[in-house]
Amino acid sequence: MSDLPFLTRAREHAGRAAFSEGGSSRKYEELVAASGRVASALLAGSADLSEARTALLVAPGFDHAAAQWGVWRAGGVKVPLCLSATESEWEYALTDAGVSTVLADAPGAAKVEPVCRRLGVRLVRLEEALTAAEAALPAVAETRDAMILYTSGTTSRPKGVVTTHANLAAQMSSLVEAWEWSREDRIPMFLPLHHVHGVVNVTGCALWSGALIEPFARFDAAAVLTRVRAGAYTVFMAVPTVYVKLIEALESAGAEERESACAAFRRMRLMVSGSAALPATVFEKWAALTGQRLLERYGMTEIGMALSNPLRGERRPGAVGTPLPGVSVRLKQENGPVVTAEGEPGEIQVRGPGVFRCYWGREEATRETFEDGWFRTGDMAVMESGYYRIMGRLSVDIIKSGGYKLSALEIEAALLEHPAVAECAVIGLPDDTWGEAVTAVCVTRPGAVLELKALRDWCKGRLSVYKAPQRLLIVPELPRNAMGKVTKPAVRKLFD
Numbered sequence: 216m217s218d219l220p221f222l223t224r225a226r227e228h229a230g231r232a233a234f235s236e237g238g239s240s241r242k243y244e245e246l247v248a249a250s251g252r253v254a255s256a257l258l259a260g261s262a263d264l265s266e267a268r269t270a271l272l273v274a275p276g277f278d279h280a281a282a283q284w285g286v287w288r289a290g291g292v293k294v295p296l297c298l299s300a301t302e303s304e305w306e307y308a309l310t311d312a313g314v315s316t317v318l319a320d321a322p323g324a325a326k327v328e329p330v331c332r333r334l335g336v337r338l339v340r341l342e343e344a345l346t347a348a349e350a351a352l353p354a355v356a357e358t359r360d361a362m363i364l365y366t367s368g369t370t371s372r373p374k375g376v377v378t379t380h381a382n383l384a385a386q387m388s389s390l391v392e393a394w395e396w397s398r399e400d401r402i403p404m405f406l407p408l409h410h411v412h413g414v415v416n417v418t419g420c421a422l423w424s425g426a427l428i429e430p431f432a433r434f435d436a437a438a439v440l441t442r443v444r445a446g447a448y449t450v451f452m453a454v455p456t457v458y459v460k461l462i463e464a465l466e467s468a469g470a471e472e473r474e475s476a477c478a479a480f481r482r483m484r485l486m487v488s489g490s491a492a493l494p495a496t497v498f499e500k501w502a503a504l505t506g507q508r509l510l511e512r513y514g515m516t517e518i519g520m521a522l523s524n525p526l527r528g529e530r531r532p533g534a535v536g537t538p539l540p541g542v543s544v545r546l547k548q549e550n551g552p553v554v555t556a557e558g559e560p561g562e563i564q565v566r567g568p569g570v571f572r573c574y575w576g577r578e579e580a581t582r583e584t585f586e587d588g589w590f591r592t593g594d595m596a597v598m599e600s601g602y603y604r605i606m607g608r609l610s611v612d613i614i615k616s617g618g619y620k621l622s623a624l625e626i627e628a629a630l631l632e633h634p635a636v637a638e639c640a641v642i643g644l645p646d647d648t649w650g651e652a653v654t655a656v657c658v659t660r661p662g663a664v665l666e667l668k669a670l671r672d673w674c675k676g677r678l679s680v681y682k683a684p685q686r687l688l689i690v691p692e693l694p695r696n697a698m699g700k701v702t703k704p705a706v707r708k709l710f711d
């Protein structure tokens with residue numbers, strides 16, 4: 216059996232730089248060698264991990280990629296954890312995915328060790344794995360599972376999205392073709408690696424193409440702009456919030472700094488926005504500042520990317536273009552026909568080799584999310600002059616904030632544990648920076664006092680920082696329908 220395609224391709228780029236970190240570069244051949252040692256350490260004498268789930272708690276960069284490839288080359292399934300999650304969020308993912316091993320760098324290991332001990336999960340320290348003796352590695356078929364990403368949805372707790380090696384290869388090769396990635400490309404990487412945007416679109420496509428990645432521990436506008444000015448990148452990919460933050464930084468910079476950064480952005484060959492709606496105002500402002508017309512695309516954890524404005528051709532603000540290579544898209548009315556006419560809304564449904572295999576351990580949820588073999592995204596769209604335009608989501612319980620998909624139900628469940636909260640409804644309200652701001656509408660217990668800052672402090676350690684409410688409204692009672700059920704549209708109206 217031949218090697219998995221990511222490895223074959225990496226070997227073709229052996230002598231080229233894969234990562235540039237701290238002023239020095241690491242080559243593809245080093246990455247291949249390091250991943251072989253990590254795989255050997257994970258195997259610890261066994262022949263094949265046989266799809267054992269192996270969680271990763273490793274900062275972005277060369278080490279993370281070596282860890283990821285190490286899991287894959289040992290025949291394991293990679294479960295990347297959010298670096299800033301709370302212990303209970305890690306515990307949930309480790310338990311739900313039946314993780315047997317956590318592979319962590321030194322800072323990650325220090326934080327996750329108590330959780331591993333409590334759950335009886337093996338902890339492998341990456342710095343030790345990176346120096347392990349090399350062992351024989353198994354042949355891994357493309358049909359085998361590769362990754363589980365946790366995504367929030369219409370259920371309170373996140374679901375694990377399982378993709379095979381073939382799914383990931385299809386997702387990456389589609390983007391590489393459409394956006395003409397090449398080994399000459401250089402890209403900054405500042406998005407989290409437990410989501411498809413960072414792991415597939417940025418890191419995955421770059422490594423697939425033999426390109427160079429410059430990792431950042433987190434998004435830092437000043438640090439990124441310094442490197443942009445130095446002409447470090449040819450390609451740039453981000454969520455809309457990042458462009459909003461860059462516009463703020465450019466507008467508050469001195470004229471000379473602003474001009475040099477804008478000129479450097481202008482020279483890039485491609486700048487992409489996605490993961491949430493890019494407001495037309497941000498598109499226009501970015502174009503006015505830098506001359507770059509952002510390429511907006513649409514995707515989802517379960518399918519990778521589905522729709523994209525063209526690399527060459529009209530990039531229309533507010534629209535997400537047409538299906539990517541190998542992806543089939545249709546609009547479908549709920550319990551009705553497939554929409555064929557322009558201007559008529561329908562749910563986006565997707566089919567293709569990049570579509571995930573299943574939700575981990577949730578057969579029924581997997582079955583329900585497909586209709587005649589098409590994946591139901593839960594997003595509504597309309598076709599206008601040949602391009603799709605996203606209209607919003609079918610579920611009011613899904614919030615997109617800073618590009619993160621959040622479940623209102625999960626946040627409500629946490630807030631209900633607060634001693635002052637008798638009832639609550641969480642919604643996403645439009646926000647210029649975050650796209651949507653997590654907003655809690657609460658009924659307090661008699662005599663109790665609740666303030667936003669105290670509530671946010673209370674959330675620390677219980678919810679990831681981006682799930683904590685940004686706004687709070689106290690009401691005497693929540694709006695309900697005749698059946699006594701809280702109605703979110705009416706909750707939203709409280710803010711009109």
Ligand code: MLC
Pocket residue numbers: 405406407410411412413433434435454456457460489490491513514515516616617618619620649652653680681685
């Ligand atoms: C952080 N903060 C938020 C927030 N995130 N507030 C509201 N909403 C959010 N979502 C607050 C913090 O509490 C903190 O407050 C302050 O903002 C600064 O936090 P930060 O973490 O330093 O912010 P920053 O680093 O600037 O983060 C912005 C960001 C980040 C946009 C870089 O949110 C991010 O990486 N988002 C990307 C998520 C992503 O990759 N999604 C893709 C999913 S895949 P205080 O009070 O402490 O100062 C997908 C499919 C597809 O969607 O199509 O791609």
Ligand code: AMP
Pocket residue numbers: 366367410411488489490491492493511512513514515516517535592594605608615618619620
């Ligand atoms: P996630 O589950 O985190 O992968 O998020 C996927 C969701 O992000 C989609 O279902 C959409 O709701 C949203 N999304 C991604 N790209 C766009 C876009 N360009 N415009 C609007 N929404 C988007």
